[in-house]
Amino acid sequence: MTSPILVTGGTGTLGRLVVARLRDAGCEVRVLSRSTREAEDGIEFMAGDLATGEGIEAAVDGAGTIMHLAGGPKGDEDKARNLVRAASRAGARPLVYISVVGADLIPVASRVDRAMFGYFAAKRAAERIVADSGLPFTILRATQFHDLMLTVAQQMAKLPAVPLPAGFRVQPVEADEVAARLVELALGEPAGMVPDMGGPRVYGAAELLRGYLRATKRRRPIVAIPLPGKAARAFRDGANLAPEQAEGQRTWEEFLADRVS
Numbered sequence: 634m635t636s637p638i639l640v641t642g643g644t645g646t647l648g649r650l651v652v653a654r655l656r657d658a659g660c661e662v663r664v665l666s667r668s669t670r671e672a673e674d675g676i677e678f679m680a681g682d683l684a685t686g687e688g689i690e691a692a693v694d695g696a697g698t699i700m701h702l703a704g705g706p707k708g709d710e711d712k713a714r715n716l717v718r719a720a721s722r723a724g725a726r727p728l729v730y731i732s733v734v735g736a737d738l739i740p741v742a743s744r745v746d747r748a749m750f751g752y753f754a755a756k757r758a759a760e761r762i763v764a765d766s767g768l769p770f771t772i773l774r775a776t777q778f779h780d781l782m783l784t785v786a787q788q789m790a791k792l793p794a795v796p797l798p799a800g801f802r803v804q805p806v807e808a809d810e811v812a813a814r815l816v817e818l819a820l821g822e823p824a825g826m827v828p829d830m831g832g833p834r835v836y837g838a839a840e841l842l843r844g845y846l847r848a849t850k851r852r853r854p855i856v857a858i859p860l861p862g863k864a865a866r867a868f869r870d871g872a873n874l875a876p877e878q879a880e881g882q883r884t885w886e887e888f889l890a891d892r893v894s
């Protein structure tokens with residue numbers, strides 16, 4: 634029997650899609666999650682918390698490739714450090730990590746930067762931890778997923794007038810297309826830092842929101858707010874975009890047509 638592929642974050646938006654694709658490819662899968670779940674066909678769930686380190690050693694024990702897809706708004710560098718430490722102790726295992734486009738280009742220096750864009754600094758720190766681990770690794774940076782943009786749009790549309798950061802653009806990508814790429818990478822040889830992956834089109838933030846408002850037959854005034862700080866400037870300069878790597882096929886409009894009635 635081959636070793637299972639360990640998927641951290643296998644219960645999340647991206648992770649669930651990755652797990653389904655790994656199963657389709659005939660792989661045994663082990664999912665690390667903070668909550669316990671019943672095993673499913675070919676999927677074993679193990680409880681652990683990457684932030685505290687609890688349960689990680691048992692999760693990496695006997696696993697083959699590790700796909701590290703767990704993440705959150707804060708502390709992704711600590712999660713990566715704890716995982717890498719346990720994986721290194723257990724012996725060399727290839728590690729596949731999902732990061733975000735702009736992790737290396739969005740400077741998070743001041744308190745203002747950190748408050749708004751600390752996520753990017755944490756992803757960059759996590760990338761470094763993976764790359765310096767001595768483990769064979771692959772890192773893919775993706776732009777924002779459609780699902781995240783939908784959540785943001787739903788929250789924003791609750792306001793009578795919607796404030797949006799002036800000059801921000803986004804290039805949303807379908808999470809399942811990122812999942813497909815990650816599975817392809819995990820089943821191949823470790824490749825280091827691979828080319829970024831972005832969605833098919835770049836949208837102004839207001840244009841993206843208007844698409845959502847149109848799809849839900851609503852109107853809202855949109856107010857552009859200039860954001861201070863170097864990180865916000867990098868965003869205005871397009872550091873979060875990958876127009877040369879517009880690999881995604883599914884557009885925001887197609888996603889909305891499916892998800893918003």
Ligand SMILES: NC(=O)c1ccc[n+]([C@@H]2O[C@H](COP(=O)([O-])OP(=O)(O)OC[C@H]3O[C@@H](n4cnc5c(N)ncnc54)[C@H](OP(=O)(O)O)[C@@H]3O)[C@@H](O)[C@H]2O)c1
Binds near residue numbers: 646647705776777
């Ligand atoms: N969303 C985007 O637009 C986007 C874009 C580029 C890159 N990414 C990256 O892609 C990854 C997945 O994003 P997503 O949107 O699919 O996330 P998500 O839906 O919010 O899911 C987060 C996952 O991380 C797990 N997790 C969080 N904290 C954990 C902890 N302390 N210990 C163990 N597991 C933990 C959760 O598992 P449990 O709750 O079951 O414990 C869940 O499976 C993240 O690394 C994110 O930074 C996301």
